[in-house]
Amino acid sequence: MSSAHRPTWEPARAKADVAHISQVQSKYATPTHTRLKFRRPGDTQKRSLQELKAELEAGENRAFVERHPDAEMPHAKQPKLITLEEDADDEDLRIPAANDDDDNEVDDEDEDDDEDDTEALLRELEKVKQERREQQERQEQSAKTQQQLSREEEIARGNPLLNLERALHGDKIPTASEPLDTPQERWDDDLIFRNQAMNDENALSKRGFVNDLTRTEFHKKFMSRYIK
Incomplete structure (x- = not known):
């Protein structure tokens, strides 16, 4: 039965109880493997089966002789002899020399073909x-040419003598429909809280001020421009 649900039970019983004198110890808590396992002579040698x-x-033979010195050893094993078929060996030895010549010629042809294939692959x-x-x-x-053209174009644009319009008007080059003296608009010219102190009542009446910011002309223009 587990006592995980009452972790303070044993301390509460106090030391006066004699039940704590005898203790039960699990076998898994006892010390084991107290000695190291050393290599014995011959463990590191690689021997065949x-x-x-x-x-x-x-x-086994020595033990049998020691136990029965007068008896004949029944389990003595004689060395196994590998029997070879002598007739087959004789026929193999009597192979005519002409076959060897034919094999040599075939090998030479194969080597020539391999050399030709290797040369073709190398080419x-x-x-x-x-x-x-x-x-x-x-x-x-091509990359060098493109880089040279870009460099020449950059030099030409940076030289005011070669690029007079850029020197006079900056990046904005005027067109036929746009006059030269037109001032550039600011990015915040159309803000809702800009130029609110004007005394022109006609302009004020045209603006049409409302309390709801989502119904203002500025909000409508903003939504039509960016959320269309």
Whole structure:
């Protein structure tokens, strides 16, 4: 039963109770793995399975001899002999030399074909590299030309002798319908609270002041200009 719902129960029982003398300890709380595991001789050596098997068999044979010194060892294993088919080996050894010559000729032809293919691939690769270099050079030349034209245009615009209209009127070049002496409008000329102290009653009556700002002429013009 869990006592997580009463964490202050044990302290409230006080030390006078003798029940606290005997304690129950879980096996998971006991110290374990108190000794390090060291390497033993032979652990780091890489031996094949055949060697390990031979060593195991030798140990079994020694133990059997020690237990039964007079008995014959029944489990003594004789070394296995690999039997080879001598007839097949003789036929392989008696291969005529003409076949070797034919194989050599075929190998030479294959090598020549491989060399031709390699040369063709190298020529194609060199051609692709040359095309890429030419394309890169054309792009660099076009970029240099564009940069030079931009620089010349900037110099011409900055020189008042070459660009007289820009020197006289700035960035705004007058047109035929716009007079030269027209003053430039300010960005806040059409604000609602600008020029409110005018004494012209006709102008005041034309404005049509209202208490609701969403019904003013300024709000209508603003909405028609930007939220159309």
